[in-house]
Amino acid sequence: MKLHAINPPRFIMSLYMLVLLILAVLVDISFVSLINDALIKWAMNGILVLSLIPMMNVGAGRNFGMSIGLSAGLLGMVFALNYKMTGWLGFSVSLLVGAAIAVLFGFGYSRILNRLKLNEEIVGTFAGYSFIPIMNIFYTFVPVTNRQMLYPIGGQGLRPRVNLDIYFGGILDRLWQIKVGEIVIPVGLLLFFFVIAALLWLFSKTRTGIIFSAIAENERFSSLAGLRVNRYRTIGIILSMVLAAVGVVVYSQSYGFLHLYDGPFMMSFPAISAIVIGGASQKKAAVANALIGTFLYQTTYLLSIPVANALLLPEMAEILRTIVTSGIILYAFIFQRKDAGNEVLKK
Amino acid sequence: MLELKHLSKAFDGHTVLNDINLTILPGKVHGLIGANGSGKSTLMNILNGNETIARSGGYTGRILLDGRDITIQNHSQSVACGIAMVHQELALFSGMTVTENIKINREKTRFSTLLLPELSLLDPNKNVRDAQHALEAIGAHMDPGQVIDALSLNQKQFVELARELDQQNIRLLILDEPTSSLNITETKALLSCIREIADRGIAVIFISHRLEEIMQVCDTVSVLRDGTLISTYEKADFSVGKFADDMVGRKIVKTQRAAKEQKGDVLMQLSQINGTGLDIREGEVLGITGLAGQGQELLAEGLFGLKPASFQARFKGEKLSLGDNSTLTARGIYYLSDDRAKTSLFRESPVWKNMIFGTELRHREFLRWKACPALSLLDRKAIQAHAQAMIEQLNIVCRSPDAPVRELSGGNQQKVCIARALTFAPKLLFVNEPTRGIDIYSKELILDWLLKMNERDHTTVIITSGELEELVRVCDRVVVMYQGQVFQTFEGEMDLEELTLSLYGRGNA
Numbered sequence: 056m057k058l059h060a061i062n063p064p065r066f067i068m069s070l071y072m073l074v075l076l077i078l079a080v081l082v083d084i085s086f087v088s089l090i091n092d093a094l095i096k097w098a099m100n101g102i103l104v105l106s107l108i109p110m111m112n113v114g115a116g117r118n119f120g121m122s123i124g125l126s127a128g129l130l131g132m133v134f135a136l137n138y139k140m141t142g143w144l145g146f147s148v149s150l151l152v153g154a155a156i157a158v159l160f161g162f163g164y165s166r167i168l169n170r171l172k173l174n175e176e177i178v179g180t181f182a183g184y185s186f187i188p189i190m191n192i193f194y195t196f197v198p199v200t201n202r203q204m205l206y207p208i209g210g211q212g213l214r215p216r217v218n219l220d221i222y223f224g225g226i227l228d229r230l231w232q233i234k235v236g237e238i239v240i241p242v243g244l245l246l247f248f249f250v251i252a253a254l255l256w257l258f259s260k261t262r263t264g265i266i267f268s269a270i271a272e273n274e275r276f277s278s279l280a281g282l283r284v285n286r287y288r289t290i291g292i293i294l295s296m297v298l299a300a301v302g303v304v305v306y307s308q309s310y311g312f313l314h315l316y317d318g319p320f321m322m323s324f325p326a327i328s329a330i331v332i333g334g335a336s337q338k339k340a341a342v343a344n345a346l347i348g349t350f351l352y353q354t355t356y357l358l359s360i361p362v363a364n365a366l367l368l369p370e371m372a373e374i375l376r377t378i379v380t381s382g383i384i385l386y387a388f389i390f391q392r393k394d395a396g397n398e399v400l401k402k
Numbered sequence: 403m404l405e406l407k408h409l410s411k412a413f414d415g416h417t418v419l420n421d422i423n424l425t426i427l428p429g430k431v432h433g434l435i436g437a438n439g440s441g442k443s444t445l446m447n448i449l450n451g452n453e454t455i456a457r458s459g460g461y462t463g464r465i466l467l468d469g470r471d472i473t474i475q476n477h478s479q480s481v482a483c484g485i486a487m488v489h490q491e492l493a494l495f496s497g498m499t500v501t502e503n504i505k506i507n508r509e510k511t512r513f514s515t516l517l518l519p520e521l522s523l524l525d526p527n528k529n530v531r532d533a534q535h536a537l538e539a540i541g542a543h544m545d546p547g548q549v550i551d552a553l554s555l556n557q558k559q560f561v562e563l564a565r566e567l568d569q570q571n572i573r574l575l576i577l578d579e580p581t582s583s584l585n586i587t588e589t590k591a592l593l594s595c596i597r598e599i600a601d602r603g604i605a606v607i608f609i610s611h612r613l614e615e616i617m618q619v620c621d622t623v624s625v626l627r628d629g630t631l632i633s634t635y636e637k638a639d640f641s642v643g644k645f646a647d648d649m650v651g652r653k654i655v656k657t658q659r660a661a662k663e664q665k666g667d668v669l670m671q672l673s674q675i676n677g678t679g680l681d682i683r684e685g686e687v688l689g690i691t692g693l694a695g696q697g698q699e700l701l702a703e704g705l706f707g708l709k710p711a712s713f714q715a716r717f718k719g720e721k722l723s724l725g726d727n728s729t730l731t732a733r734g735i736y737y738l739s740d741d742r743a744k745t746s747l748f749r750e751s752p753v754w755k756n757m758i759f760g761t762e763l764r765h766r767e768f769l770r771w772k773a774c775p776a777l778s779l780l781d782r783k784a785i786q787a788h789a790q791a792m793i794e795q796l797n798i799v800c801r802s803p804d805a806p807v808r809e810l811s812g813g814n815q816q817k818v819c820i821a822r823a824l825t826f827a828p829k830l831l832f833v834n835e836p837t838r839g840i841d842i843y844s845k846e847l848i849l850d851w852l853l854k855m856n857e858r859d860h861t862t863v864i865i866t867s868g869e870l871e872e873l874v875r876v877c878d879r880v881v882v883m884y885q886g887q888v889f890q891t892f893e894g895e896m897d898l899e900e901l902t903l904s905l906y907g908r909g910n911a
Contacts (some may be wrong), residue, residue: 113668
């Protein structure tokens, strides 16, 4: 699919956003705060969406097992918080430790996926889901000494949510803010996001990037040309996991909480939904797909909350979001099947 | 019976068929020849109701069946008119048995229920008998209970043919390159079977690149060139020379090797090929041939890990492990498979990428940051220049180096593969069926370039092919494989007759 072609999900989402915008005008919602929130939501979720790209481009599918990488990022933050590292130190140590653990996790995960080629997405879903309870057991027993992270009663096991305000909550959001009238542009956060996007884009143009897309297109030929296919797949999977870990650290600092236990449970679906809206196909995802998709997805969600509150039930926004998220993923699978069918027919 | 009048077809304003007038008679075999991209496939796709035709705006002109106007917009209309087609690429259910494939959608049932006929019980015996009957009618002997996966390519071809002929009201049978993957005996069997089909009163359109077959089996031959019907010949006027002239519109100069004086050292040693061995000498052009299924393609495919194999390979004395492709390519051993779509091309990718893929480490000029190839950007300028030069040298017909390779015709796709081999500049090149399914002009050009690589770049070339006449012309030595063993080696002046006998395991081994 062409990058600039409007695919049905993007069209529907744009239309949906337009309807919401009109409704928002009708119910008189403050657009200033909406724009401020939209910018932050875009960058805070954007890296998670970007993290899907390396795996998709190497032909290992959309990363439904993202929660494994997310857990690595959470562990990074648990480490930094346990030693009461605050500010930039806490943030960077979280990133570094999270990334290091993600490399390990990613390596193990790639061993599984390389054995189960063509089934990466369903295997990833189950691997991701089964990893969460394993981590939950770990969070319960991990010998953390920082009292603020432990359950107040009993003093053992991590709390589900740890407030990051005194550590590094909002550290990127507040960096280099520029105020234009009432609109606040979080330059630091956006810059961090764009730099990662730019690096990924550049990576796709390198020899390794070209090899990635070649493997996704024809693995057999790539192997005949002398490439160690599994090694490149491993690199792609590790890269995705590291970016997921980085993404969750950035997400948490915006969110203001370290959300453990079932926190990463439902984070892969919105990300995958967003990149599909952005126009990515199963084996071809561009950085622009992620940027456009995340913006449309997150802004629509943001708009739907006040509109639903004013016009429908307060819970309606979340229900709509679930329908949209799952519906888009369903669409992606249907569309992809149709693609494959055409391929067979041509033969 | 079938008449085409002023039939034309254009894709996006680009005319591929121009005012075709053709009459097909029942009981006759009508040959259709033309270079790749001359419009044969498009014409057949129209008759077969292929959906790409309707999707791209349909055709203009008239199709008359028994004098009545008919329109063919989809496949079922074509079937209703009694038109059946066997495609060059096989369309079979690989996990199902021969019977199931032949009888698909026409299964015999034990008793048919009026209500929900889809749920009626199949009659396996009747189906097997039908399948057996259909297979015997075309001279193929195989167990109808076998699974398609277990069959060789040529057996699959027979199954496909049997399936089409099992249809009841068949009036016209279209065969698109049915013999391209068959060996001599099977071809013979198929050709005589085609005659029999025609004698039953069915009209046959026979498309082939092998002119000898056309001469042998057809009653009428039409030549297409660039979407125009150039000429139609009756049996009495057949002549290979005329056909070839009409097809390419220019004289073909056949490639011929210059005899080499001295023999090179042993470059690669293959041993334990079912108890036999083969030495490949540096700088030679070696042909490997055999009847289908005698293991001739297994040497290259086994070496590159495409199929399990148990022979041993030594390159300049160093032991190689089979399937370790990165070591093989690092030593300068390269392989071009006959299955272009699956193993030799990125169909969706542009021509330039298909030309340089995997050669960047040997051509640092394609990289911007030569110190770190893995993270280097590609030098698009150098690559474009290289691709453009290759397109000109090999006479590849394409819009531009950025055009996706799937847009190219088969012959041009093969030239892209050859271009990649040229770019790679291997020490030792394995090519499998380099001229299969390709028009005469491209064929000679490809053979010519293989020889050029051999002479200019001192590449040792190993051609696995069933085209004996080509091998004799091009190769220094020809090795015949029989029952998985190296059976006989021919050198110097090769006698085509002796070579042919050797294929069948006869000769002084």
